[in-house]
Amino acid sequence: MKKIILSAMVTLLLLGCAASASKINGVKLGMGRGTVIEIMGEPSSTSESEGVLYLKYRLRDGLLCDDYYIRLIDGKVDAYGQFGEFSLGY
DSSP: HHHHHHHHHHHHHTTOOOBBGGGGGGGOOBHHHHHHHHHHOSSSSSEEEEEEEEEEEEEEETTEEEEEEEETTEEEEEEEETSSSSEEEE
């Protein structure tokens, strides 16, 4: 019974992550929002302030999930990375 519960918990943890973190490697500076979504899929959430759009992705890195952000200014990728990287302003 303990094995079943543990397996269920691990499965739920992995399902909470959208995809592998390696997808972020396909994102390049200057890409448009549509191209980013083609590569990454729909973001888990978005936010926008004064013309700056942030796309948030919850991605799997091994067994763990991490938050990755893509910042778009004037519709183009300006910066991307994990929370706290590159002074993204979030």
